[in-house]
Amino acid sequence: MKQLKVIKIGGKLIEDEGKLADFLNDFAKLKGPKILVHGGGNMATEIAGKLGYETKMVDGRRITDENSMAVITMVYGGLINKNIVAKLQNRNVNAIGLCGADGKAIVSKKRPVKEIDFGFVGDIENINSEFILNLLEQGITPVFSAISYSETGELFNTNADSVASEIAVAMSKEMETELLYCFEKKGVLADIDNETSIIEKIDAEEYQSLLEQKVISDGMLPKLHNCFQAIEKGVQTVRLGDMHLLRPESKHTKILSS
Amino acid sequence: MKQLKVIKIGGKLIEDEGKLADFLNDFAKLKGPKILVHGGGNMATEIAGKLGYETKMVDGRRITDENSMAVITMVYGGLINKNIVAKLQNRNVNAIGLCGADGKAIVSKKRPVKEIDFGFVGDIENINSEFILNLLEQGITPVFSAISYSETGELFNTNADSVASEIAVAMSKEMETELLYCFEKKGVLADIDNETSIIEKIDAEEYQSLLEQKVISDGMLPKLHNCFQAIEKGVQTVRLGDMHLLRPESKHTKILSS
Numbered sequence: 310m311k312q313l314k315v316i317k318i319g320g321k322l323i324e325d326e327g328k329l330a331d332f333l334n335d336f337a338k339l340k341g342p343k344i345l346v347h348g349g350g351n352m353a354t355e356i357a358g359k360l361g362y363e364t365k366m367v368d369g370r371r372i373t374d375e376n377s378m379a380v381i382t383m384v385y386g387g388l389i390n391k392n393i394v395a396k397l398q399n400r401n402v403n404a405i406g407l408c409g410a411d412g413k414a415i416v417s418k419k420r421p422v423k424e425i426d427f428g429f430v431g432d433i434e435n436i437n438s439e440f441i442l443n444l445l446e447q448g449i450t451p452v453f454s455a456i457s458y459s460e461t462g463e464l465f466n467t468n469a470d471s472v473a474s475e476i477a478v479a480m481s482k483e484m485e486t487e488l489l490y491c492f493e494k495k496g497v498l499a500d501i502d503n504e505t506s507i508i509e510k511i512d513a514e515e516y517q518s519l520l521e522q523k524v525i526s527d528g529m530l531p532k533l534h535n536c537f538q539a540i541e542k543g544v545q546t547v548r549l550g551d552m553h554l555l556r557p558e559s560k561h562t563k564i565l566s567s
Numbered sequence: 568m569k570q571l572k573v574i575k576i577g578g579k580l581i582e583d584e585g586k587l588a589d590f591l592n593d594f595a596k597l598k599g600p601k602i603l604v605h606g607g608g609n610m611a612t613e614i615a616g617k618l619g620y621e622t623k624m625v626d627g628r629r630i631t632d633e634n635s636m637a638v639i640t641m642v643y644g645g646l647i648n649k650n651i652v653a654k655l656q657n658r659n660v661n662a663i664g665l666c667g668a669d670g671k672a673i674v675s676k677k678r679p680v681k682e683i684d685f686g687f688v689g690d691i692e693n694i695n696s697e698f699i700l701n702l703l704e705q706g707i708t709p710v711f712s713a714i715s716y717s718e719t720g721e722l723f724n725t726n727a728d729s730v731a732s733e734i735a736v737a738m739s740k741e742m743e744t745e746l747l748y749c750f751e752k753k754g755v756l757a758d759i760d761n762e763t764s765i766i767e768k769i770d771a772e773e774y775q776s777l778l779e780q781k782v783i784s785d786g787m788l789p790k791l792h793n794c795f796q797a798i799e800k801g802v803q804t805v806r807l808g809d810m811h812l813l814r815p816e817s818k819h820t821k822i823l824s825s
Contacts, residue, residue, distance in 0.1 A: 356641075359618050379646060383614075387645020388637055391714065391722060395668040399720030405670050410653040411663040412707065447701065449670065456649065462657030464649060 313445070313484040314343045317473035318491045320350025322552050323389055330396070332491070335555040337400035342445040342484065344476060345404075345452045347393065348469035349385040353377075356384055367425050373466040378429035381466050382408075385454040393452050404450045409457035410464060412440040415472060417457035417465050431457045431465030433472070436479035445484075474535040478542040487546040488539050490532060495551045496562030497533070501526055512565040513537060536564045571703070571742040572601045575731035576749045578608025580810050581647055590749070591651070593813040595658035600703040600742065602734060603662075603710045605651065606727035607643040611635075614642055625683050631724040636687035639724050640666075643712040651710050662708045667715035668722060670698040673730060675715035675723050689715045689723030691730070694737035703742075732793040736800040745804040746797050748790060753809045754820030755791070759784055770823040771795060794822045 316336065322328050336345065354364055357380045365372040373381070390406040397404035409415030417431025444451050453476070455469035470490065477488035497519075499506040511519070516537060519525050525533060536547045548554060550561030574594065580586050594603065612622060615638045623630040631639070648664040655662035667673030675689025702709050711734070713727035728748065735746035755777075757764040769777070774795060777783050783791060794805045806812060808819030 356618070360614070361617065382649050383641035383645040385645070386649045387641040387643070391640050391644045391666050391668055394666075395716055395720055395722050398668050398671055398716060399718075403670060404668075405663075405665065406668070407663065408649050408652075410649055410656050412661060413656055443705065458653055458656060460657075462653055464653050 310485045312341055313480055313486045314339060314341070314489060315346065315473055315477040315480065315486060316343065316489045316491065316555070317346040317469060318348075318552075319469070319493070320348050320352070321493055322491060323347055323349065323393075324352060328552055329393075332552045332555075333393070333396050333400060335553070337397065337402050339555060343450055344441070344445075344480075345393065345450065346455065346469055346473040346476065347385070347389060347452070348455050349381070349389050352389065353380050353384040356380055370425060370427070372426070373428040373430050375429065378464060378466060382456060382464055386456050386464075390452060390454045397450065397452065402450050403448055404452050405444065406452045406454070408454050408464065409467070409472075413437050413458060414440055414451075414453070415457040415467070415475070417459055417467055419459060419461075419463075419465065429463065429465050431459055431467050433457060433467060433475045436475050438479040438483055441476070441480065442483055468531075470532055470535045474539045474544075477539050477544045477547075481543040481545060485545050487548070488536075488544050489554055490536070490547075490549045491552050491554045492532070492549070493551065495560050496549050497525065497529060499524060507560050508562055509560070510563050510565055513540075513567040540564055540566045568743045570599055571738055571744045572597060572599070572747060573604065573731055573735040573738065573744060574601065574747045574749065574813070575604040575727060576606075576810075577727070577751070578606050578610070579751055580749060581605055581607065581651075582610060586810055587651075588654070590810045590813075591654050591658060593811070595655065595660050597813060601708055602699070602703075602738075603651070603708065604713065604727055604731040604734065605643070605647060605710070606713050607639070607647050610647065611638050611642040614638055623686075628683060628685070630684070631686040631688050633687070636722060636724060640714060640722055644714050644722075648710060648712045655708065655710065660708050661706055662710050663702065664710045664712070666712050666722065667725070667730075671695050671716060672698055672709075672711070673715040673725070673733070675717055675725055677717060677719075677723065687721065687723050689717055689725050691715060691725060691733045694733050696737040696741055699734070699738065700741055726789075728790055728793045732797045732802075735797050735802045739801040739803060743803050745806070746794075746802050747812055748794070748805075748807045749810050749812045750790070750807070751809065753818050754807050755783065755787060757782060765818050766820055767818070768821050768823055771798075771825040798822055798824045
Protein backbone atom coordinates (compact mmCIF):
# COMPACT_ATOMS: atom_id res chain seq x y z
CA MET A 310 0.00 0.00 0.00
CA LYS A 311 1.34 3.42 -0.96
CA GLN A 312 1.95 5.99 1.76
CA LEU A 313 0.25 9.38 2.02
CA LYS A 314 0.72 12.32 4.37
CA VAL A 315 -2.19 14.68 5.12
CA ILE A 316 -0.91 17.78 6.87
CA LYS A 317 -3.01 20.51 8.43
CA ILE A 318 -1.61 23.93 9.25
CA GLY A 319 -3.32 26.58 11.33
CA GLY A 320 -3.86 30.30 11.25
CA LYS A 321 -0.87 31.51 13.23
CA LEU A 322 1.60 29.66 11.03
CA ILE A 323 -0.02 31.06 7.88
CA GLU A 324 -0.01 34.63 9.14
CA ASP A 325 3.74 34.70 9.80
CA GLU A 326 5.50 34.99 6.42
CA GLY A 327 8.85 33.74 7.76
CA LYS A 328 7.39 30.77 9.61
CA LEU A 329 5.26 29.84 6.61
CA ALA A 330 8.34 29.91 4.35
CA ASP A 331 10.22 27.62 6.79
CA PHE A 332 7.31 25.23 7.02
CA LEU A 333 6.87 25.11 3.22
CA ASN A 334 10.58 24.30 2.85
CA ASP A 335 10.05 21.27 5.11
CA PHE A 336 6.84 20.35 3.29
CA ALA A 337 8.56 20.57 -0.12
CA LYS A 338 11.27 18.15 1.07
CA LEU A 339 8.75 15.43 2.02
CA LYS A 340 8.93 12.58 -0.44
CA GLY A 341 5.87 10.81 -1.79
CA PRO A 342 2.22 11.80 -2.08
CA LYS A 343 1.05 14.55 0.25
CA ILE A 344 -1.93 16.83 0.85
CA LEU A 345 -1.94 20.19 2.61
CA VAL A 346 -5.03 21.53 4.42
CA HIS A 347 -5.14 25.06 5.76
CA GLY A 348 -7.47 27.29 7.71
CA GLY A 349 -7.10 31.03 7.85
CA GLY A 350 -8.42 32.24 11.15
CA ASN A 351 -7.60 35.78 12.06
CA MET A 352 -6.88 36.97 8.56
CA ALA A 353 -10.54 36.57 7.62
CA THR A 354 -11.71 38.34 10.79
CA GLU A 355 -9.29 41.19 10.08
CA ILE A 356 -10.45 41.64 6.48
CA ALA A 357 -14.12 41.33 7.49
CA GLY A 358 -13.47 44.10 10.01
CA LYS A 359 -11.87 46.35 7.38
CA LEU A 360 -14.86 45.73 5.09
CA GLY A 361 -17.13 46.83 7.91
CA TYR A 362 -18.71 43.39 8.38
CA GLU A 363 -19.51 42.58 11.97
CA THR A 364 -18.53 39.16 13.32
CA LYS A 365 -21.77 37.72 14.63
CA MET A 366 -21.60 35.63 17.76
CA VAL A 367 -24.37 33.69 19.54
CA ASP A 368 -23.59 32.21 22.96
CA GLY A 369 -19.91 32.82 22.30
CA ARG A 370 -20.01 30.88 19.04
CA ARG A 371 -19.27 32.41 15.67
CA ILE A 372 -22.05 32.59 13.08
CA THR A 373 -21.12 32.49 9.39
CA ASP A 374 -23.54 34.84 7.65
CA GLU A 375 -23.50 35.63 3.92
CA ASN A 376 -20.90 38.38 4.26
CA SER A 377 -18.63 36.22 6.42
CA MET A 378 -18.87 33.39 3.91
CA ALA A 379 -17.88 35.80 1.11
CA VAL A 380 -14.84 36.88 3.13
CA ILE A 381 -13.89 33.26 3.89
CA THR A 382 -14.16 32.41 0.19
CA MET A 383 -11.94 35.39 -0.64
CA VAL A 384 -9.37 34.89 2.06
CA TYR A 385 -9.16 31.11 2.52
CA GLY A 386 -10.14 30.05 -1.01
CA GLY A 387 -8.27 32.84 -2.80
CA LEU A 388 -5.59 34.85 -1.01
CA ILE A 389 -4.12 32.20 1.31
CA ASN A 390 -4.70 29.19 -0.92
CA LYS A 391 -3.31 30.61 -4.16
CA ASN A 392 -0.30 32.17 -2.46
CA ILE A 393 0.60 28.85 -0.82
CA VAL A 394 0.28 27.15 -4.23
CA ALA A 395 2.59 29.76 -5.81
CA LYS A 396 5.15 29.32 -3.01
CA LEU A 397 5.01 25.53 -3.44
CA GLN A 398 5.45 25.72 -7.21
CA ASN A 399 8.47 27.92 -6.51
CA ARG A 400 9.78 25.02 -4.36
CA ASN A 401 9.22 22.51 -7.20
CA VAL A 402 6.06 21.04 -5.69
CA ASN A 403 3.39 20.69 -8.37
CA ALA A 404 0.50 21.96 -6.24
CA ILE A 405 -3.07 22.83 -7.05
CA GLY A 406 -5.31 24.84 -4.75
CA LEU A 407 -8.78 23.49 -4.16
CA CYS A 408 -11.90 23.99 -2.10
CA GLY A 409 -14.63 21.42 -1.58
CA ALA A 410 -16.54 22.47 -4.70
CA ASP A 411 -13.59 21.69 -6.98
CA GLY A 412 -14.17 18.18 -8.32
CA LYS A 413 -16.82 17.94 -5.58
CA ALA A 414 -13.92 17.00 -3.35
CA ILE A 415 -15.59 17.81 0.00
CA VAL A 416 -19.38 17.57 0.15
CA SER A 417 -21.15 18.78 3.27
CA LYS A 418 -24.61 19.45 4.57
CA LYS A 419 -25.66 22.63 6.36
CA ARG A 420 -25.30 22.12 10.10
CA PRO A 421 -28.82 21.42 11.42
CA VAL A 422 -30.45 24.35 13.19
CA LYS A 423 -31.19 23.45 16.82
CA GLU A 424 -30.75 26.23 19.37
CA ILE A 425 -28.36 28.06 17.07
CA ASP A 426 -28.39 28.64 13.31
CA PHE A 427 -24.70 28.68 12.47
CA GLY A 428 -25.44 30.00 8.99
CA PHE A 429 -23.14 28.92 6.15
CA VAL A 430 -21.50 26.10 8.11
CA GLY A 431 -21.37 22.58 6.73
CA ASP A 432 -20.65 19.22 8.30
CA ILE A 433 -18.78 16.89 5.96
CA GLU A 434 -20.76 14.05 4.40
CA ASN A 435 -18.48 12.81 1.66
CA ILE A 436 -14.90 13.05 0.41
CA ASN A 437 -14.32 12.34 -3.29
CA SER A 438 -11.29 10.11 -2.73
CA GLU A 439 -11.25 8.96 -6.36
CA PHE A 440 -10.72 12.55 -7.55
CA ILE A 441 -7.99 13.13 -4.94
CA LEU A 442 -6.29 9.81 -5.72
CA ASN A 443 -6.27 10.68 -9.39
CA LEU A 444 -4.44 13.95 -8.70
CA LEU A 445 -1.92 12.24 -6.42
CA GLU A 446 -1.22 9.58 -9.05
CA GLN A 447 -0.31 12.38 -11.47
CA GLY A 448 2.23 13.70 -8.98
CA ILE A 449 0.02 16.65 -8.05
CA THR A 450 -0.14 17.95 -4.47
CA PRO A 451 -3.63 19.17 -3.52
CA VAL A 452 -3.80 22.19 -1.21
CA PHE A 453 -7.23 22.43 0.39
CA SER A 454 -8.85 25.46 1.97
CA ALA A 455 -11.43 24.62 4.64
CA ILE A 456 -14.46 25.30 2.44
CA SER A 457 -16.92 22.57 1.57
CA TYR A 458 -19.59 22.23 -1.11
CA SER A 459 -23.24 21.56 -0.49
CA GLU A 460 -25.45 19.84 -3.08
CA THR A 461 -27.62 22.98 -2.94
CA GLY A 462 -24.82 24.70 -4.87
CA GLU A 463 -23.52 26.66 -1.90
CA LEU A 464 -20.11 26.96 -0.32
CA PHE A 465 -19.90 26.31 3.40
CA ASN A 466 -17.36 27.17 6.06
CA THR A 467 -16.00 23.96 7.56
CA ASN A 468 -13.60 23.35 10.42
CA ALA A 469 -10.11 22.83 8.95
CA ASP A 470 -9.19 20.12 11.49
CA SER A 471 -12.29 18.17 10.42
CA VAL A 472 -11.46 18.66 6.73
CA ALA A 473 -7.99 17.19 7.31
CA SER A 474 -9.35 14.34 9.40
CA GLU A 475 -12.13 13.40 6.96
CA ILE A 476 -9.74 13.52 3.99
CA ALA A 477 -7.30 11.29 5.89
CA VAL A 478 -10.07 8.84 6.81
CA ALA A 479 -11.30 8.59 3.20
CA MET A 480 -7.79 8.22 1.81
CA SER A 481 -6.82 5.59 4.41
CA LYS A 482 -8.97 3.08 2.49
CA GLU A 483 -6.68 3.56 -0.53
CA MET A 484 -3.30 4.41 0.96
CA GLU A 485 -1.42 4.05 4.22
CA THR A 486 -2.26 7.47 5.59
CA GLU A 487 -0.52 9.62 8.17
CA LEU A 488 -2.42 12.64 9.52
CA LEU A 489 -0.30 15.46 10.93
CA TYR A 490 -1.67 18.48 12.80
CA CYS A 491 0.74 21.42 13.01
CA PHE A 492 -0.38 23.97 15.59
CA GLU A 493 1.12 26.31 18.19
CA LYS A 494 2.16 23.71 20.79
CA LYS A 495 4.67 20.90 20.47
CA GLY A 496 1.90 18.42 21.22
CA VAL A 497 -0.39 17.53 24.12
CA LEU A 498 1.17 18.95 27.27
CA ALA A 499 0.91 17.25 30.69
CA ASP A 500 1.28 20.73 32.18
CA ILE A 501 -0.16 23.50 30.01
CA ASP A 502 2.33 26.01 31.44
CA ASN A 503 5.31 23.83 30.67
CA GLU A 504 6.17 23.66 26.97
CA THR A 505 8.55 20.74 27.55
CA SER A 506 5.95 18.50 29.22
CA ILE A 507 4.99 16.87 25.91
CA ILE A 508 3.08 13.61 26.24
CA GLU A 509 4.82 11.59 23.54
CA LYS A 510 2.19 8.89 23.08
CA ILE A 511 -1.51 8.73 23.89
CA ASP A 512 -3.86 5.82 23.32
CA ALA A 513 -7.64 5.84 23.75
CA GLU A 514 -7.41 4.62 27.32
CA GLU A 515 -4.96 7.32 28.36
CA TYR A 516 -7.07 9.89 26.49
CA GLN A 517 -10.06 8.95 28.70
CA SER A 518 -7.96 9.22 31.80
CA LEU A 519 -6.54 12.61 30.74
CA LEU A 520 -10.09 13.82 30.08
CA GLU A 521 -11.17 12.71 33.56
CA GLN A 522 -8.18 14.41 35.15
CA LYS A 523 -8.99 17.52 33.10
CA VAL A 524 -5.41 17.67 31.84
CA ILE A 525 -6.68 18.43 28.35
CA SER A 526 -7.59 22.08 27.98
CA ASP A 527 -10.68 23.37 26.19
CA GLY A 528 -8.93 24.26 22.93
CA MET A 529 -7.40 20.79 22.69
CA LEU A 530 -10.67 18.92 23.12
CA PRO A 531 -12.02 19.16 19.57
CA LYS A 532 -8.54 18.62 18.12
CA LEU A 533 -8.00 15.41 20.09
CA HIS A 534 -11.53 14.31 19.32
CA ASN A 535 -10.66 14.63 15.60
CA CYS A 536 -7.42 12.69 16.15
CA PHE A 537 -9.11 9.73 17.84
CA GLN A 538 -11.97 9.72 15.36
CA ALA A 539 -9.42 9.51 12.55
CA ILE A 540 -7.59 6.61 14.24
CA GLU A 541 -10.83 4.77 14.97
CA LYS A 542 -11.98 5.17 11.38
CA GLY A 543 -8.80 3.69 9.96
CA VAL A 544 -6.12 6.39 9.62
CA GLN A 545 -2.88 4.53 10.18
CA THR A 546 -0.92 7.24 12.08
CA VAL A 547 -1.84 10.58 13.70
CA ARG A 548 0.65 13.07 15.10
CA LEU A 549 0.25 16.48 16.73
CA GLY A 550 3.02 19.04 16.99
CA ASP A 551 4.30 22.48 16.11
CA MET A 552 5.55 23.88 12.79
CA HIS A 553 8.61 21.63 12.95
CA LEU A 554 6.51 18.46 13.06
CA LEU A 555 7.68 17.42 9.59
CA ARG A 556 11.28 17.21 10.78
CA PRO A 557 12.27 13.68 11.85
CA GLU A 558 13.81 14.92 15.11
CA SER A 559 10.73 16.88 16.25
CA LYS A 560 9.28 16.23 19.72
CA HIS A 561 5.54 15.72 19.39
CA THR A 562 2.53 13.66 20.46
CA LYS A 563 1.69 10.46 18.62
CA ILE A 564 -1.87 9.13 18.83
CA LEU A 565 -2.02 5.36 19.16
CA SER A 566 -4.85 3.01 18.27
CA SER A 567 -5.97 0.92 21.20
CA MET B 568 -9.34 15.77 -33.66
CA LYS B 569 -11.50 16.34 -30.59
CA GLN B 570 -13.31 19.64 -30.23
CA LEU B 571 -12.82 22.14 -27.41
CA LYS B 572 -14.57 25.39 -26.50
CA VAL B 573 -12.70 28.11 -24.57
CA ILE B 574 -15.16 30.73 -23.33
CA LYS B 575 -14.31 34.03 -21.72
CA ILE B 576 -16.82 36.03 -19.69
CA GLY B 577 -16.39 39.58 -18.52
CA GLY B 578 -17.01 41.58 -15.40
CA LYS B 579 -20.53 42.87 -16.08
CA LEU B 580 -21.90 39.38 -16.69
CA ILE B 581 -20.31 38.10 -13.48
CA GLU B 582 -21.64 40.94 -11.37
CA ASP B 583 -25.26 40.34 -12.29
CA GLU B 584 -26.46 37.25 -10.40
CA GLY B 585 -29.41 36.60 -12.73
CA LYS B 586 -27.43 37.01 -15.93
CA LEU B 587 -24.66 34.82 -14.57
CA ALA B 588 -27.18 32.08 -13.72
CA ASP B 589 -28.63 32.25 -17.26
CA PHE B 590 -25.20 32.11 -18.81
CA LEU B 591 -24.12 29.17 -16.64
CA ASN B 592 -27.28 27.30 -17.69
CA ASP B 593 -26.22 27.69 -21.32
CA PHE B 594 -22.63 26.78 -20.47
CA ALA B 595 -23.73 23.63 -18.61
CA LYS B 596 -25.70 22.48 -21.65
CA LEU B 597 -22.66 22.62 -23.96
CA LYS B 598 -21.54 19.12 -24.82
CA GLY B 599 -17.90 18.07 -24.94
CA PRO B 600 -14.73 19.51 -23.41
CA LYS B 601 -14.88 23.16 -22.38
CA ILE B 602 -12.91 25.75 -20.43
CA LEU B 603 -14.24 28.90 -18.77
CA VAL B 604 -12.08 31.99 -18.25
CA HIS B 605 -13.30 34.94 -16.18
CA GLY B 606 -12.12 38.36 -15.16
CA GLY B 607 -13.67 40.28 -12.32
CA GLY B 608 -13.35 43.96 -13.06
CA ASN B 609 -15.37 46.24 -10.90
CA MET B 610 -15.83 43.84 -8.02
CA ALA B 611 -12.12 44.03 -7.20
CA THR B 612 -12.11 47.83 -7.44
CA GLU B 613 -15.15 47.99 -5.16
CA ILE B 614 -13.61 45.71 -2.51
CA ALA B 615 -10.26 47.51 -2.74
CA GLY B 616 -12.14 50.75 -2.10
CA LYS B 617 -13.90 49.31 0.96
CA LEU B 618 -10.54 48.09 2.28
CA GLY B 619 -9.20 51.62 1.89
CA TYR B 620 -6.75 50.71 -0.87
CA GLU B 621 -6.32 53.39 -3.48
CA THR B 622 -6.38 52.40 -7.15
CA LYS B 623 -3.12 53.73 -8.53
CA MET B 624 -3.14 55.08 -12.05
CA VAL B 625 -0.23 56.36 -14.16
CA ASP B 626 -1.06 58.11 -17.44
CA GLY B 627 -4.59 56.74 -17.19
CA ARG B 628 -3.35 53.15 -16.83
CA ARG B 629 -3.98 51.03 -13.77
CA ILE B 630 -1.00 49.93 -11.67
CA THR B 631 -1.25 46.65 -9.74
CA ASP B 632 0.57 47.23 -6.46
CA GLU B 633 0.89 44.64 -3.67
CA ASN B 634 -2.46 45.53 -2.11
CA SER B 635 -4.26 45.42 -5.46
CA MET B 636 -2.74 42.04 -6.21
CA ALA B 637 -3.96 40.73 -2.84
CA VAL B 638 -7.48 41.96 -3.64
CA ILE B 639 -7.35 40.41 -7.12
CA THR B 640 -6.24 37.09 -5.62
CA MET B 641 -9.11 37.26 -3.12
CA VAL B 642 -11.81 38.38 -5.51
CA TYR B 643 -10.88 36.70 -8.82
CA GLY B 644 -9.05 33.66 -7.44
CA GLY B 645 -11.39 33.07 -4.50
CA LEU B 646 -14.80 34.72 -4.38
CA ILE B 647 -15.75 34.74 -8.07
CA ASN B 648 -13.89 31.59 -9.09
CA LYS B 649 -15.10 29.30 -6.31
CA ASN B 650 -18.69 30.52 -6.54
CA ILE B 651 -18.76 29.83 -10.28
CA VAL B 652 -17.37 26.33 -9.61
CA ALA B 653 -20.09 25.69 -6.99
CA LYS B 654 -22.80 26.90 -9.38
CA LEU B 655 -21.42 24.66 -12.13
CA GLN B 656 -21.28 21.61 -9.87
CA ASN B 657 -24.89 22.36 -9.03
CA ARG B 658 -25.58 22.16 -12.80
CA ASN B 659 -23.79 18.78 -13.05
CA VAL B 660 -20.63 20.21 -14.58
CA ASN B 661 -17.58 18.73 -12.86
CA ALA B 662 -15.63 21.98 -12.62
CA ILE B 663 -12.43 22.91 -10.86
CA GLY B 664 -11.33 26.48 -10.21
CA LEU B 665 -7.76 27.34 -11.08
CA CYS B 666 -5.34 30.22 -11.36
CA GLY B 667 -2.07 30.16 -13.26
CA ALA B 668 -0.10 28.80 -10.29
CA ASP B 669 -2.24 25.66 -10.08
CA GLY B 670 -0.38 22.96 -11.99
CA LYS B 671 1.74 25.86 -13.36
CA ALA B 672 -1.05 26.24 -15.87
CA ILE B 673 -0.30 29.84 -16.90
CA VAL B 674 3.28 31.02 -16.55
CA SER B 675 4.05 34.68 -17.12
CA LYS B 676 6.87 37.17 -16.77
CA LYS B 677 6.57 40.56 -15.12
CA ARG B 678 5.78 43.17 -17.74
CA PRO B 679 9.06 44.94 -18.50
CA VAL B 680 9.41 48.38 -16.93
CA LYS B 681 9.78 51.02 -19.63
CA GLU B 682 8.09 54.36 -18.97
CA ILE B 683 5.66 52.74 -16.56
CA ASP B 684 6.12 50.04 -13.90
CA PHE B 685 2.79 48.25 -13.98
CA GLY B 686 3.63 46.37 -10.78
CA PHE B 687 2.27 42.86 -10.40
CA VAL B 688 1.30 42.43 -14.04
CA GLY B 689 2.50 39.48 -16.06
CA ASP B 690 2.63 38.77 -19.78
CA ILE B 691 1.99 35.12 -20.59
CA GLU B 692 5.00 33.03 -21.62
CA ASN B 693 3.69 29.49 -21.39
CA ILE B 694 0.47 27.50 -21.06
CA ASN B 695 0.76 24.00 -19.57
CA SER B 696 -1.46 22.36 -22.16
CA GLU B 697 -0.54 18.86 -20.97
CA PHE B 698 -1.98 19.59 -17.51
CA ILE B 699 -5.14 21.11 -19.01
CA LEU B 700 -5.55 18.25 -21.49
CA ASN B 701 -5.25 15.76 -18.66
CA LEU B 702 -8.09 17.44 -16.77
CA LEU B 703 -10.30 17.57 -19.87
CA GLU B 704 -9.67 13.88 -20.55
CA GLN B 705 -11.01 13.12 -17.07
CA GLY B 706 -14.21 15.00 -17.90
CA ILE B 707 -13.21 17.95 -15.71
CA THR B 708 -14.07 21.53 -16.74
CA PRO B 709 -11.34 24.00 -15.75
CA VAL B 710 -12.50 27.47 -14.65
CA PHE B 711 -9.63 29.94 -14.83
CA SER B 712 -9.32 33.26 -13.07
CA ALA B 713 -7.10 35.77 -14.85
CA ILE B 714 -4.10 35.32 -12.55
CA SER B 715 -0.81 33.97 -13.81
CA TYR B 716 2.24 32.51 -12.09
CA SER B 717 5.78 33.79 -12.38
CA GLU B 718 8.79 31.52 -11.87
CA THR B 719 9.81 33.93 -9.10
CA GLY B 720 6.98 32.39 -7.04
CA GLU B 721 4.66 35.37 -7.45
CA LEU B 722 1.11 35.72 -8.69
CA PHE B 723 0.51 38.29 -11.42
CA ASN B 724 -2.56 40.07 -12.68
CA THR B 725 -3.08 39.17 -16.34
CA ASN B 726 -5.60 40.38 -18.88
CA ALA B 727 -8.47 37.86 -19.02
CA ASP B 728 -8.90 38.21 -22.80
CA SER B 729 -5.22 37.30 -23.22
CA VAL B 730 -5.55 34.36 -20.82
CA ALA B 731 -8.43 32.98 -22.90
CA SER B 732 -6.62 33.61 -26.18
CA GLU B 733 -3.31 32.05 -25.04
CA ILE B 734 -5.09 28.99 -23.62
CA ALA B 735 -6.99 28.59 -26.88
CA VAL B 736 -3.79 28.91 -28.94
CA ALA B 737 -1.96 26.31 -26.83
CA MET B 738 -4.91 23.89 -26.90
CA SER B 739 -5.43 24.32 -30.66
CA LYS B 740 -2.30 22.17 -31.19
CA GLU B 741 -4.09 19.29 -29.43
CA MET B 742 -7.77 19.85 -30.16
CA GLU B 743 -9.96 21.67 -32.67
CA THR B 744 -10.46 24.80 -30.60
CA GLU B 745 -13.19 27.42 -30.66
CA LEU B 746 -12.57 30.64 -28.73
CA LEU B 747 -15.66 32.57 -27.63
CA TYR B 748 -15.64 36.03 -26.11
CA CYS B 749 -18.84 36.98 -24.27
CA PHE B 750 -19.02 40.71 -23.56
CA GLU B 751 -21.59 43.51 -23.45
CA LYS B 752 -22.16 43.90 -27.19
CA LYS B 753 -23.57 41.42 -29.66
CA GLY B 754 -20.32 41.61 -31.61
CA VAL B 755 -18.41 44.17 -33.64
CA LEU B 756 -20.82 46.94 -34.62
CA ALA B 757 -20.63 48.85 -37.91
CA ASP B 758 -22.28 51.74 -36.06
CA ILE B 759 -21.46 51.89 -32.36
CA ASP B 760 -24.80 53.55 -31.61
CA ASN B 761 -26.79 50.86 -33.38
CA GLU B 762 -26.91 47.55 -31.50
CA THR B 763 -28.32 45.76 -34.55
CA SER B 764 -25.47 46.76 -36.88
CA ILE B 765 -23.52 43.59 -36.10
CA ILE B 766 -20.77 42.75 -38.57
CA GLU B 767 -21.31 39.02 -38.88
CA LYS B 768 -17.93 38.07 -40.34
CA ILE B 769 -14.56 39.79 -40.34
CA ASP B 770 -11.35 38.57 -41.93
CA ALA B 771 -7.89 40.11 -41.55
CA GLU B 772 -8.34 42.25 -44.64
CA GLU B 773 -11.63 43.69 -43.50
CA TYR B 774 -10.15 44.20 -40.02
CA GLN B 775 -7.44 46.41 -41.56
CA SER B 776 -9.99 48.36 -43.49
CA LEU B 777 -12.20 48.83 -40.40
CA LEU B 778 -9.15 50.04 -38.48
CA GLU B 779 -8.37 52.56 -41.21
CA GLN B 780 -11.95 53.76 -41.28
CA LYS B 781 -11.82 54.02 -37.46
CA VAL B 782 -15.02 51.98 -37.21
CA ILE B 783 -13.49 49.97 -34.35
CA SER B 784 -13.70 51.88 -31.10
CA ASP B 785 -10.92 52.06 -28.50
CA GLY B 786 -12.33 49.38 -26.19
CA MET B 787 -12.64 46.91 -29.06
CA LEU B 788 -9.06 47.34 -30.29
CA PRO B 789 -7.28 45.03 -27.79
CA LYS B 790 -10.14 42.50 -27.96
CA LEU B 791 -9.97 42.25 -31.75
CA HIS B 792 -6.19 42.17 -31.59
CA ASN B 793 -6.50 39.09 -29.32
CA CYS B 794 -9.00 37.53 -31.71
CA PHE B 795 -6.79 37.86 -34.77
CA GLN B 796 -3.69 36.79 -32.86
CA ALA B 797 -5.55 33.63 -31.84
CA ILE B 798 -6.63 32.90 -35.42
CA GLU B 799 -3.16 33.57 -36.80
CA LYS B 800 -1.60 31.26 -34.21
CA GLY B 801 -3.88 28.36 -35.07
CA VAL B 802 -7.18 28.65 -33.17
CA GLN B 803 -9.73 27.11 -35.50
CA THR B 804 -12.71 29.43 -34.77
CA VAL B 805 -13.16 32.73 -32.90
CA ARG B 806 -16.50 34.35 -32.12
CA LEU B 807 -17.46 37.53 -30.30
CA GLY B 808 -20.89 38.20 -28.84
CA ASP B 809 -23.01 38.87 -25.80
CA MET B 810 -24.07 36.56 -22.96
CA HIS B 811 -26.27 34.57 -25.35
CA LEU B 812 -23.32 33.69 -27.60
CA LEU B 813 -23.53 30.01 -26.61
CA ARG B 814 -27.03 29.73 -28.07
CA PRO B 815 -27.02 28.45 -31.67
CA GLU B 816 -29.39 31.22 -32.82
CA SER B 817 -27.31 34.10 -31.42
CA LYS B 818 -26.31 36.96 -33.70
CA HIS B 819 -22.59 37.60 -33.30
CA THR B 820 -19.32 38.32 -35.07
CA LYS B 821 -17.23 35.50 -36.42
CA ILE B 822 -13.53 36.08 -37.01
CA LEU B 823 -12.25 34.45 -40.20
CA SER B 824 -8.75 33.42 -41.12
CA SER B 825 -7.52 35.02 -44.31
